[in-house]
Amino acid sequence: MQLTCPNCSARYLVDPAAIGPTGRTVQCFRCGHKWQARLSTPVGTAEPVPAPTPVPDFIIRPPSQPEANYLPAIPADPGMPTWLKTVLGMLLLLAVLGGGMYLFRDQLFATLAVDQETAKITRAAGADGKTAIIVTGDIVNTGRGEETVQRLRLRFKDVDGTVIGERTIAITATSLPPQGRTRFEVRIEDAPAASKVEVAAE
Numbered sequence: 140m141q142l143t144c145p146n147c148s149a150r151y152l153v154d155p156a157a158i159g160p161t162g163r164t165v166q167c168f169r170c171g172h173k174w175q176a177r178l179s180t181p182v183g184t185a186e187p188v189p190a191p192t193p194v195p196d197f198i199i200r201p202p203s204q205p206e207a208n209y210l211p212a213i214p215a216d217p218g219m220p221t222w223l224k225t226v227l228g229m230l231l232l233l234a235v236l237g238g239g240m241y242l243f244r245d246q247l248f249a250t251l252a253v254d255q256e257t258a259k260i261t262r263a264a265g266a267d268g269k270t271a272i273i274v275t276g277d278i279v280n281t282g283r284g285e286e287t288v289q290r291l292r293l294r295f296k297d298v299d300g301t302v303i304g305e306r307t308i309a310i311t312a313t314s315l316p317p318q319g320r321t322r323f324e325v326r327i328e329d330a331p332a333a334s335k336v337e338v339a340a341e
Contacts, residue, residue: 140179146172250282251340253291254320260336265328272330277322278340280315288313290341291325295333304331307341 140155144167151168155178158165162177258276265271274293280286289312295304308325315321323340330336 142176144170144172145174146170250280250284250286251288251315252279252281253277253338253340254279258338260338263326269329270332272327272336273324274327274336274338275322275324276338277320278313278315279320280317283317285317286315288315288321288323288340291323292339292341293325293327293330294337294339295331296335296337298334300335303333306330 140153140158142151142153142165143149144151147167147170149167149169153165153176157163158176158178160178162175164173165176166173254277258274261273261275263271263273272293274291278288288310291308291310293306293308294302295306297303306327308327310323310325313321
């Protein structure tokens, strides 16, 4: 059967069995108005009906929409564990340190040194009017094992300390015991016009 709210004229389809033969109080879902709803009895003789069982009032509602078909939630990606990040970070740090030590192994583990007290650099007239440099001094083995001297590396710097040139001079290979020393003398004809010359043994 159809019920119409006397207040807002909203219409509802209701099962007559929910109203009962004696009627019942209903409430409009739209405006909240309550009224006594009764069945529409057709003209004629109605069969006697047993006394109805009292039922509580109820609110009539429009048909509900079908529930949405929700998909299960996808759990968030926890990402990389913290301990794994720590291990990878330590491995990366060790790799960087190892690479740096390998690149600068000559400077870090050098045991051959030029005695600065005996080192001497003099300038002389060279060929074609250029200035030649004569470097003399002693090479000392500061390590605990025997080392072989094979070459000298000269680094030329200007007044600001900027490197303006390098030369590597091969010398007669000499084996030095721990704390041993040997004398050297090299001459460079085409040396740059430097304010300072650094000498290292290799």
